[in-house]
Amino acid sequence: xxxxxxxxxxxxxxxxxxxxxxxxxxxxxxxxxxxxxxxxxxxxxxxxxxxxxxxxxxxxxxxxxxxxxxxxxxxxxxxxxxxxxxxxxxxxxxxxxxxxxxxxxxxxxxxxxxxxxxxxxxxxxxxxxxxxxxxxxxxxxxxxxxxxxxxxxxxxxxxxxxxxxxxxxxxxxxxxxxxxxxxxxxxxxxxxxx
Numbered sequence: 001x002x003x004x005x006x007x008x009x010x011x012x013x014x015x016x017x018x019x020x021x022x023x024x025x026x027x028x029x030x031x032x033x034x035x036x037x038x039x040x041x042x043x044x045x046x047x048x049x050x051x052x053x054x055x056x057x058x059x060x061x062x063x064x065x066x067x068x069x070x071x072x073x074x075x076x077x078x079x080x081x082x083x084x085x086x087x088x089x090x091x092x093x094x095x096x097x098x099x100x101x102x103x104x105x106x107x108x109x110x111x112x113x114x115x116x117x118x119x120x121x122x123x124x125x126x127x128x129x130x131x132x133x134x135x136x137x138x139x140x141x142x143x144x145x146x147x148x149x150x151x152x153x154x155x156x157x158x159x160x161x162x163x164x165x166x167x168x169x170x171x172x173x174x175x176x177x178x179x180x181x182x183x184x185x186x187x188x189x190x191x192x193x194x
Contacts, residue, residue, distance in 0.1 A: 005166035007139050010158050012104055015039030017153045018133055022162070024147045033135035034162050035149055042104055042134040046114055049097035050130070054120050056094040059087040105137055142166040 015037030022034040066083040069075035098111055106114075114130070146163035155161060172192045176184060 001145065001165040001167070002169050002171050005140065005142065005169065006145075007142075007164050008160045009034060009136060009138055009162040009164060010160050011037055011039070011134070011136055011155050012157055013037075013039045013041040013134065014154070014156050015042070015134060017149055017151055017155060017161075020149060020151055022144055022147075024144055026144045027142070028138050028144060028164060029141045030139060031137055033137050034144070034164075035136045036133035037136060037155065038132065039134040043130060043132070045097070045100045045104060046130045049094070049101055049111075049114060050118050052090065052094040052097040053115050054118050056087070056090040057118070057120050059083075059090040063087040105135060136161060138162070138164045140164060140166060 016039075017035055018038045019036040020034075021036065022028055022032070028034065063083045063086075066075055066080045070077075070080045101111060101114070110131070117130070142164045143166075144162055145165045145167075147161070148159075149155070149161040172190070174190070
């Protein structure tokens with residue numbers, strides 16, 4: 001296999017394998033989900049983003065009201081600055097929670113789906129936007145050449161679950177003795193049979 005076109009795929013958080021979506025020998029494309037995990041840390045990251053998103057939205061509305069009151073000179077400058085500072089703080093917390101979701105593989109569309117599940121006009125309730133399973137995706141297209149994943153297994157970060165290789169270009173590692181180096185030509189053609 002070409003080590004420059006091979007990926008060893010491991011989960012970023014601990015979890016239990018809930019679904020296997022690919023098997024040994026399958027052709028896969030970059031971004032495809034190979035498995036799905038029940039991962040409590042992923043659920044916490046989503047709910048933290050939802051909390052931070054709701055808080056930022058409430059702070060934004062409060063700051064916008066303060067801007068209107070400031071134009072009418074109906075609010076003290078100190079109160080206006082306090083509301084702006086609070087909005088900026090909540091916005092930063094939301095962005096930090098968003099970065100965590102991105103690091104777990106949630107794309108922008110997924111972030112928007114989670115955000116659309118937040119309704120700040122009502123008290124918190126069952127959020128259907130929380131995705132219960134974390135997809136384990138391949139970063140490159142190729143063939144699954146190794147699978148160490150069994151349904152129900154508990155996996156930890158760093159444990160290789162799958163190896164995917166682009167087999168369109170392969171490496172052949174050849175050994176030569178030192179006394180043969182003078183006879184080797186970098187431009188020579190080599191035939192490899194298996």
